[in-house]
Amino acid sequence: MSVSLSQKTLDPAELRPLGSKDPSWGRLAAPNPLVRVIKGLLRAAYQEKLSIISLIVFFLLWEGVCYFKIIGPYQLAPPSKVLKLLIAKLATQNPDGAYLWAHALSSLGLALSGFGAATLFGVPLGLLMGWYPRLNHLVRPVFDLLRPIPPIAWIPLAIIWLGIGGVAKGFIIFLAAFVPGVINSFTGARLTNPVLVRVAKIHGASDFTAFWRIGVPSAAPMIFTGLRLSLNAAWTTLVAAELVAASQGLGFMIQMGRRLARPDIVIVGMLTIGLLGAFLSWILSKIERSFFAGRAS
Amino acid sequence: MKSSSRFYPLVLGGAALLAVLGLWLIISQMAGPKILPRPWSILEEIARLWRTPLSGRPLSGHIFFSLRRVLAAFGLAVLTGLPLGLALGWFPVFRKIVTPIFEIFRPIPPIAWIPIAILWLGVGEGSKIFICYVGAFIILVLNSLAGTLYVDRTLVNAARVFGANQKRLFLEVALPAALPAIFAGLQNGLSMAWMCVLAAELVGGREGVGFIIIQGMNMDRVDMIMAGMAVIGALGAIFAALLRVLEKTLCPYRKQLV
Structure with missing residues (x-):
């Protein structure tokens, strides 16, 4: 692209304020988006240099601890080996019987189905309990009696009742995700602004209409908080269930890694579990944001 | 109504x-x-476990083992996690250095640490305490960090206008303001440690309340499992009640929802 002087087009460099030495003024019209992306990355890297240095130091230390055998090879694997295995596990089934993505898919399927079922039942129950005191009085004692038992304590019972297959795990995950869903939607419905409800009723809304049109929407932020906690609980409990009894899944994979004294398998599994968990909550927060888009806070 | x-x-x-x-x-x-045994046969089973030892210990011995693990881990987590979280919230440079490393570990559920903890520390007390420690530690750091980070700016500025130095600003403004978040962290951390000790005892252990329920599963004794679950639930409820009392005395200005 050439700029002919005869057209009197201003060179961006001439727009630079007097005395400003910032060179980016001259390159305002940089046409290449790739260049802009790289520049943005460089600027971010400069601003976050402390974080980046600390990460590099961390990984170097980790590598060094393994390289100099300060921690033995049956206890800790260096990051280089972990990375190599992470890539290799995409294409090999050894030594734990399945590809990494097969383990991940099996775990994801279980966690999401348990979470979905718990949301489907728990959120409406919590909302109705928050809105109708009678339902609350009815359900609360039973709920409170079962609540202090951690979902993990249900694992042995679920295995005896339902076997070691997916149904037992789904049941445990359902229990884990159910409680936060109920509690938070209950709180959300309870905290509905009573003025709004009274206004609706004066204008002739029935109790249920008020619940549906005012109670539920105003509880939405709390419902999403509950969903986030449910998702976390579902993912954690899934790992526990797979550690105790499973033939597939990420929890099974890290358990196998321990039995084979292969810390690299364990660490790959742990990182996958962490990444997938973070990814799931990221998706949920995206959904939340698009749900509340265009709403004044 | x-x-x-x-x-x-x-x-x-x-x-x-x-x-x-x-x-x-x-x-x-x-x-x-x-x-599904009848409710009273579960009570009978609790009484039986109390009198006759299971794998060398009566029920009280198993409870003692689980409690000792949880309290040791929780104590360690409070001693290390709270100061770390407060420092992260108070010193931005420190936060920039530590946060990325912390972020790698944060999304990994503490229970996923069980296999590597066993590789590192064996199947004894060490690995179980370590797992509970990880669970409580992460929650305590996150809560005390959030508490100090989101202190009302107006309060800080007001204190500054009245001439408070950094030390007083931290001790008399930031810390009390962060206390509600810290207490939420203590509660969640303790219940997380309690859950983790169960998981650790389920995966490998010769004693503890988690061992009772997994032993019940291996012996195909539902009444034993349910007796164990009842004990676990009761202990969890007692923990929660104790922390609520502590909170009411130390931090009465925390807003309670519902």
């Missing part, structure tokens, strides 16, 4: 509890005590 007298909730709740009890009895009648 005006009809609700003072006893109304009690009546409704009692009716629901009775209905559940009745359903339980019917199912246990139909399915047999091997699948």
Whole structure:
């Protein structure tokens, strides 16, 4: 692209304020988006240099601890080996019987189905309990009696009742995700602004209409908080269930890694579990944001 | 809703509890005590576990082991996690250095640490305490960090205008303001440690309340499992109640929802 002087087009460099030495003024019209992306990355890297240095130091230390055998090879694997295995596990089934993505898919399927079922039942129950005191009085004692038992304590019972297959795990995950869903939607419905409800009723809304049109929407932020906690609980409990009894899944994979004294398998599994968990909550927060888009806070 | 007298909730709740009890009895009648034992045989089982030792220990010994693990791990997590979280919230440079490393570990559920903890520390007390420690530590750091980070700017600025130095700003403004978040962290951290000790005992252990329920599973004894679950639930409820009392005395200005 050439700029002919005869057209009197201003060179961006001439727009630079007097005395400003910032060179980016001259390159305002940089046409290449790739260049802009790289520049943005460089600027971010400069601003976050402390974080980046600390990460590099961390990984170097980790590598060094393994390289100099300060921690033995049956206890800790260096990051280089972990990375190599992470890539290799995409294409090999050894030594734990399945590809990494097969383990991940099996775990994801279980966690999401348990979470979905718990949301489907728990959120409406919590909302109705928050809105109708009678339902609350009815359900609360039973709920409170079962609540202090951690979902993990249900694992042995679920295995005896339902076997070691997916149904037992789904049941445990359902229990884990159910409680936060109920509690938070209950709180959300309870905290509905009573003025709004009274206004609706004066204008002739029935109790249920008020619940549906005012109670539920105003509880939405709390419902999403509950969903986030449910998702976390579902993912954690899934790992526990797979550690105790499973033939597939990420929890099974890290358990196998321990039995084979292969810390690299364990660490790959742990990182996958962490990444997938973070990814799931990221998706949920995206959904939340698009749900509340265009709403004044 | 005006009809609700003072006893109304009690009546409704009692009716629901009775209905559940009745359903339980019917199912246990139909399915047999091997699948669902009657409620009182669970009480009998608790009494039996209390008197006759299981794998060398009565129930009180198993409870003691689990409690010792949880409290040791929780104590360690409070001693290390709280100061770290407060420092992260107070010093931005420190936060920039530590946060990325912390972020790698944060999304990994503490239970996923069990296999590597066993590789590192064996199947003894060390690995179990370590797992509970990880669980409580992450929650404590996150809560104390959030508490100090989101202190009301107006309060900080007001204190500064009145001439408070950094030390007083931290001790007399930031810390009390962060206390509610810290208490939420203590509660969640303790219940997380309690959950982790169960998981650790389920995966590998010769003692503890988690061992009781996994032993019940191996022996195909549902009454033993349910007795263990009842004990676990009761202990968890006692923990929660104790922390609530502590919170009310130390931090009465925390807003309570519902």
